[in-house]
Amino acid sequence: MSDEIPLFEIPWDESDIANATDSISRGAYWANGPYIDAFERGLEEYLGVEHAVTVNSGTTALVAALKAYGIGEGDEVIVPSFTFIATANAVRLVGATPVFADIDRRTYGLDPEHVETQVTDDTAALLPIHPFGAACDVDPLADIAAGLEVPLIEDAAEAFGGDYHGRTLGTIGDAGAFSFCQNKVLPTGEGGAVVTDDDAVARRLEQFRSHGRSSSDYFDSASSGEYTALGTNIRMSDLVASIGCSQLERVETHISNRRTVATQLSEQLRALEGVEPHTADGYGRHVYQLYTVTLDPEIDRKSVIDALDRRGIASKVYWDPGVHLTETYREEYGSEVGALPVTEEITSRVLSLPMHPNLKPQEIDRIVEGVTDGLE
Incomplete structure (x- = not known):
């Protein structure tokens, strides 16, 4: 056995294997099966939110959240530079412009005072991160977003289960994006989710992740489906969700x-x-x-x-x-x-x-x- 100490190890056990085996051996519904619903309901219960919409990565969770709020060309989104590049890339991927603000020395999250200096007439959202698993100072950022009447979207990729004065990270703003990459607190290999209490936003997220389709029974229906919005395919697979279910329990x-x-x-x-x-x-x-x-x-x-x-x-x-x-x-x-x-x-x-x-x-x-x- 190697005596090297890696940066991280995935805490797997037999329940992960059992769930994955169950998903695979079902012989159907690998793309959209029962573990998707179970994982989403589990996330909603754990985080205390109305809606959890799973996707295939933390990056696509950010893109989907921005799209759900209609952010695109001509818009600016204030982001930190002290972050994984996906935070800013997501803004560019929807056609908007990332505007960088400096960080607070105490938290390493966005500095609310500097954020205020970066606001323009084109500011369409604030996108802070919770670095390393701890909260940035969210309340002042939420106040700025509320004053501008723009959404606060939390990049909580690193902070699943963290809190801010007793409030769960990722649930304080208008929406929160999570990552379940292999090194995260809740790992599924790859995967992500957007959470929100807004019914309309959740519906737009569900459509965007699945080609803009308005129904969820594509594989169970003789119909070709109804397509009422522009979308793409960023769905989480049932196999990935099966591991999410077992990891969430622990x-x-x-x-x-x-x-x-x-x-x-x-x-x-x-x-x-x-x-x-x-x-x-x-x-x-x-x-x-x-x-x-x-x-x-x-x-x-x-x-x-x-x-x-x-x-x-x-x-x-x-x-x-x-x-x-x-x-x-x-x-x-x-x-x-x-x-x-x-x-x-x-x-x-x-x-x-x-x-x-x-x-x-x-x-x-x-x-x-x-x-x-x-x-x-």
């Missing part, structure tokens, strides 16, 4: 274990000079989809990465550069260094360490030893 245990691992890591890492673990800053429950530390500016991050690598321990930089300074965004929008000073500083200092629910105490000790070695 997600609270996985979150509890993640938080325990994070506590053990943080207790040791805080004792090291120049290493600051990311926290929820008192806003609510951090679910630690990623366990990230911020290094003091004088620390050579590459030395820490190399020291961990020598010990067979994975690490990863999320994210550097910020999206606004990636090649495609510099070419398309002319973004320049210095435009988002807090983002640009933080991107140069963050490092994510291994995190999954089953990290053992001895592995935690090895991670800390590797970081310590890299600081010397």
Whole structure:
């Protein structure tokens, strides 16, 4: 058995295999079967929302949410640059323009004060993320969106099960988008969902994910179907949803274990000079989809990465550069260094360490030893 410590491991068990086997061996309804309904109902119950509409990725969840609110050409959407590129790409994919705002030093989420400076007559939505599994400061952003009469769409890809002053992340704005990629808190391999309490938005989401079809019984009907809107095929398969159902049953245990691992890591890492673990800053429950530390500016991050690598321990930089300074965004929008000073500083200092629910105490000790070695 390898003694390497990967960045993440998927917490699977026999219930995942049993559900997947059941879905496959049914011999029908692989595309749209009973596990889809079960998973969506389970998400609605867990998150406390009226509607959960599953799709095939977190990225398409963002695209579908934007489309459901009619956002497109000529519109601007305020987004962070300190995020996975999909957040901004989704805006471009619907024909709108991403407008980058800087981040708050406390949360690493959108800074409401800077967001206000980025508002124009073309602002059509706010799209904040909840970084690493902890909340951004949502209420001021919701107030800005309400004042503009535009939707607040939460990118909660990393924050399934997290909360903000007791309110579940992804359910505070007008809609929330989740990812179930293999490294997420609730993994299905790939997959995503949009949640909302708005009946009309949910209906538009359902149509968009399935070619604009107005009925859901395509495979059970002799009819060719009624098509009443423009749509595409971004449906989640029954097989993927079957794994979602079994993972959802255990997600609270996985979150509890993640938080325990994070506590053990943080207790040791805080004792090291120049290493600051990311926290929820008192806003609510951090679910630690990623366990990230911020290094003091004088620390050579590459030395820490190399020291961990020598010990067979994975690490990863999320994210550097910020999206606004990636090649495609510099070419398309002319973004320049210095435009988002807090983002640009933080991107140069963050490092994510291994995190999954089953990290053992001895592995935690090895991670800390590797970081310590890299600081010397």
